[in-house]
Amino acid sequence: VGQYAGREGRVAYTSPHGLPKVEPETGEAAEAAARRCRWVVGFLRRPKERTRLRANPYGDYPEQACFWVPIPGEFLEVVSGGEVPPGPGGAWGLSEVTQALIRDAEAAAGRPAPEDGEDAGRPEKRGRWQKEEAVMGQEGSSGGAGGVAVVVCFRDLHAEQKRGEHLRQFVPAMESFLQRGVDQGLCPRFKILIVEQSNDGRKFNRGKLLNIGFSLAAQEGFSIFVFHDVDLIPSDDLLPFYCQPPDSGSPVHVARVWDRYSANKDYGGGIVTFSRQDFTAINGYPNNYWGWGGEDDELIRRCKTVWGPKFRMDFPSSGSIRDLEAMDIKQKTDFLRDHKEWKCNTRYELRDEHQATWGSNGLSTLEYDLLARGPLEHVGDQQPYQHTERIHVDCKLNGPGYHDEWAGVDFLPGHLLG
Template sequence: MRLNLCKIFIVKLVHFLRQNWLRFAVSITFLICIWPNRYAPHYPYIASDEILDELIERTTPNVTQQFAGKLSCDYNNVISENQFMYREPYISTLLDGSDIRLGGEWMPSTCAPKYSTAVIVVYRQREKQLDAFLTYIHNFLRKQLIHYRIFVIEQYDQKPFNRAMLFNIGFVYASQFDFPCLILHDVDLMPMNLGNLYVCTRKPRHMCSSLDKFRFNLLYHGLFGGVVSMETKVYQFINGMSNKFSGWGGEDDDFYERLQAKKIDICRFGPDHSQYTMLKHNQEAPSENRIAFLSNGSLRYNTDGLNSLEYKEKEVKLHKLFTHVLAIT
């Protein structure tokens, strides 16, 4: 009897789909592509009036000495006004770059910065995106009144792109300059809100939780890619990122699980302080072994990362807007 009922149901379902396939397809498209709540738009975040209390005030030793006794910069207005920056002329023109030091370093001259940040950008064969990023990010960051330096880590060889390994390499060079805070940054993401301070919080922070590609919704609560900030000592404590993920995908989920394994939670700012736009680009080929590496990641956290990093330095060059590290993976 039950078997007959199942058969009847299946026959009727097939008949319905054949007769109403267009309406059904439109409905599914609406649910997947249009419905604004299809993702996880609600998530715990640091309220704007609490952001300053969550920031870690720490600079490199040379900045601490250079600005000793000077009045500290005020960040209240930067956060509260939260100026929308992704517009002309900030997008297309580098505004008065004379104060940017060789290697892509900048610090305010009128007040003592409370924060020093190394922005690590991983990259290969996206010249137009890199040019657009460097122009905009310098216009953006100088308005935040922080001390920062841009490191561009380029994969020189033609092996599948290894994003995570390049971040590990970036850690090595940023550490040489004693930066206490790291921003791990994809070259195709542009911050839109000035109140999204490029500094470290008490917990590692997922900075791009409101991305236009996903209609400014958080895709899933464990997402920890695109742009993240983390204390240098925390990055070292968790052994950095895996060196195994060659090709697109998986490395940021593995990164998140490393933090969870060490019982380290992440945080976010609210959507109005976390908006990013993504530049158009061709996606890298998927990592063939990403599922397998994710499934056994816990077995490798202590042996696969900074302590197993192997690469060859092809060249290190100081450009006007960035420190360029050319690496063979």
């Protein structure tokens, strides 16, 4: 099914497969209908069927936005109305998640939520918006001024990895890099969040740390989220891919220009950029990949589940990444072979659980304890960086809603905990 639009209690739809179509009215009648029936929310899910989320501000009606919500359900439900009712579920009986997605679709369309007024216009151009519209027109739900949040997962536990040294190089380089974006008018503000896992006896959980950083940054109103490894520093020509929001349904794999993994079209690690709406649509990263490897593959699986099996991330056509680890793919593979205890030993079992658990394993079930939070200080003079925050967290065990039967193999060997 292609698009649905409500009109006077009827449903008009188009389909790429030649299904019947209820012709919409035009002119004043269509505008009046659009004002009365602004929203149509559809749930369509059969066994083993995949749904997609799309925000379409260019439908048949001037003020209509249609999208599919990736929430499991047994039936197709079509509801319409002039505004999102207040309270849990409102008059339509919609969940809070659905109401939030409605408001996200409005933000993606570049206009205020329904309760903010009926006179909002749509962008004058389709596709990638103008720089000012793209950055300032996607304010977060907390009313912030948009901007770029760079979320970095971190733990300096094993001396061989040299993560502390990487952090000391990464932060000043990235603050200077992103400040140029502010100075050039590419983005209004930026923040770097270093989300650090406590010495909890468990392996490193990259996915959950990135989910935590996203959750905290979203509360501050950021609209562009760059999920970043601490050992990668971009070249200056990649700056627009940090400051410009991705098109809806098209997150950007900035690290595709990185030599180590550039040959793998389905690789989604290193550096990826999402809008708030799209990262929410895929339910973020999984929370239960403990150890190296697998969470970036699950990210791609989630994108394909939401946007279709032919999904591919966008990527820059030029640019370069400086790898502070200074390892090629063979050297990295050999390094991990020598440290098998750091790897995720359940990645293939968790892969097989994807279809059953992706909707309940991620942002929707994120649990953690915030241990400490404050500005990251310079080494030596102890002066804090202006735009970097260090966040120390206890990741806790796997949350409710999915399996945890392999948790016993997620713990580090005792001799590594010192």
